[in-house]
Amino acid sequence: MNHIFVADIHIGNHKAFGGRLVGGLNERCTRAIRTLERALRLTAERKATCVILGDLFDTAALSPPIVAAVMDVIERFERVPVIIILGNHDQGSDDPGDHACGPLEYLPNVRILSSIGCDEELLLLAYQKGDAREWLPPLVEKEVRSRACTTKVLGLHLGLIGDTTPPWLHHVHDAIEIAALHPVMKACGIEVVIAGNWHDTRSTVYDGITYIQCGTLCPTGFDNPGGLTPGRYGSVWHLSRTDRSRHEVPGPRFVLVEGEAALALAARQAKEAGHDLYVTWAVAPDQIPDALRVASGFPDVRARVVGALSEQPSDLPAHTPTTRDEALVEYVRKTSPPEIVNDVLTTARDLLR
Numbered sequence: 001m002n003h004i005f006v007a008d009i010h011i012g013n014h015k016a017f018g019g020r021l022v023g024g025l026n027e028r029c030t031r032a033i034r035t036l037e038r039a040l041r042l043t044a045e046r047k048a049t050c051v052i053l054g055d056l057f058d059t060a061a062l063s064p065p066i067v068a069a070v071m072d073v074i075e076r077f078e079r080v081p082v083i084i085i086l087g088n089h090d091q092g093s094d095d096p097g098d099h100a101c102g103p104l105e106y107l108p109n110v111r112i113l114s115s116i117g118c119d120e121e122l123l124l125l126a127y128q129k130g131d132a133r134e135w136l137p138p139l140v141e142k143e144v145r146s147r148a149c150t151t152k153v154l155g156l157h158l159g160l161i162g163d164t165t166p167p168w169l170h171h172v173h174d175a176i177e178i179a180a181l182h183p184v185m186k187a188c189g190i191e192v193v194i195a196g197n198w199h200d201t202r203s204t205v206y207d208g209i210t211y212i213q214c215g216t217l218c219p220t221g222f223d224n225p226g227g228l229t230p231g232r233y234g235s236v237w238h239l240s241r242t243d244r245s246r247h248e249v250p251g252p253r254f255v256l257v258e259g260e261a262a263l264a265l266a267a268r269q270a271k272e273a274g275h276d277l278y279v280t281w282a283v284a285p286d287q288i289p290d291a292l293r294v295a296s297g298f299p300d301v302r303a304r305v306v307g308a309l310s311e312q313p314s315d316l317p318a319h320t321p322t323t324r325d326e327a328l329v330e331y332v333r334k335t336s337p338p339e340i341v342n343d344v345l346t347t348a349r350d351l352l353r
Contacts, residue, residue: 001121002240004043005051005155007196008216009036010089011070012058016221017278017302024065028252031276033069035218035251039236040077042247046238049119050080053196053214054087054127054157057100061092067103078109085113086126087157087196088174088346094129116143121152123190127197129342132158132176137184144188152191153239159198160213162206168329169198173342178204178211185209192239199224201235201246210244212237218251222280223325223349227253228269250274257281260294267298277301282308325349 011032019027036056043050056070074082084101092098096114104110111117116139117124123143128135136158144151159165159175169175174197185193186209194212201215215235219227226232236247253275257263263281270277277300283291285307295303328348336344 001152002046002048003051003119003122003153003238004039004046004048005053005194005212005214005237005239006036006039006217006235007053007157007214008055008087008199008220009052009218010055010058010216010220011036011218012062012066014058014220017304019302023069024063025069029066029069031252032218033073035234035249036070037073037076038249038251039217040073040080040082042236042249044077044080046240048080048238048240050082051119051122051124051155052082052084053155053194054085055089055196056084056087057090058220059089060098060100062100067100071104071107074104074107074110080109082107082110083113083117083119083124084110085117085124085155085157085196088127088342091127118147118151121150123147123151123154125154125156127157127174129173131173133180136176137181140190141184141188144190151188154185154190154193155195156193157196160193160195160202160211162202162204162211164202166326168326168333171333172329172345178206182206182209192244194237194239199233201232203246217249219254222254222256222278223328224254225256227255227278228266228273228275250276252276252278254278255280263295263298263301263303267301271300279303281305284308 009032012029013026014028017028040050086099090099090101101112105112113124113126115126161170161175161177192210194214196214198213199216202213204211214237216233219233234248234251236249238245250273253270255266257266257279266277279301281291281303283305288305288307291305295305332344
């Protein structure tokens with residue numbers, strides 16, 4: 001076994017900070033594809049197979065130039081086997097073939113998995129609708145028992161709920177508690193579970209089994225905060241018989257700054273690491289012109305300056321979400337029936353990008 005795992009690249013023409021459109025691709029799309037290319041280059045250096053754990057694309061409704069650009073990059077690494085499992089963003093519906101990855105199947109080094117597949121000691125499961133707590137454990141047990149070879153690694157597109165998972169994510173359907181999944185993993189002899197879907201990188205060992213939230217290869221916006229924190233985004237995981245290691249590739253990073261000094265520091269750190277930096281700088285309304293002038297002095301940084309409230313409202317609830325995505329999850333959970341929470345969240349996140 002010798003595999004490189006990445007997830008959640010979300011290639012597409014994102015609207016925020018989209019930049020100039022050239023040949024049907026805006027700047028953010030081009031940068032996301034460049035991040036994929038870096039991961040494939042690392043895979044080639046390791047003479048490994050690249051496994052994309054869902055959400056290669058940000059939507060199933062893509063323009064042909066975007067798909068063609070991705071095909072061109074993968075084709076350049078023709079000696080690198082690539083396995084792509086479908087994530088929720090890749091799929092248009094549950095109908096067979098209704099997903100964005102279809103044209104990639106014509107590349108000789110690419111396999112697309114829309115349901116279940118395997119590669120050596122690896123079992124892969126694509127995204128499925130429904131409560132993962134109900135369908136995942138029996139499906140894994142059935143598949144492992146029916147296979148002739150030993151399964152050591154499970155790869156999938158789901159959130160893994162652990163001790164550090166925020167409380168507002170504990171009840172979503174596209175996730176499962178590690179404690180609930182663990183008995184089946186133990187019984188089946190699986191040593192590593194690695195999953196796409198959630199964008200923060202996390203790894204934990206639970207009773208001898210390693211559980212890895214792969215994390216996003218390419219952050220999608222300010223709902224992925226702390227962008228310059230090492231070890232949080234841009235994850236490339238190498239799993240082989242002799243190595244279990246995480247590597248980080250540069251790419252888009254989104255940072256909130258306060259003040260000119262913080263902007264200068266973020267710009268320097270991003271340049272040193274090779275990241276594409278996107279910044280939001282909140283200032284008092286009367287300081288916006290000066291802040292815009294300062295921001296223009298950083299040509300490599302895509303910055304927006306926004307007016308900040310001088311005071312917090314006095315009637316804020318005891319828990320105030322710290323990111324837009326946290327607030328969105330809380331709101332949707334409170335206002336939507338449980339069976340449609342995931343669909344509403346997906347649609348809302350698409351509209352906010």
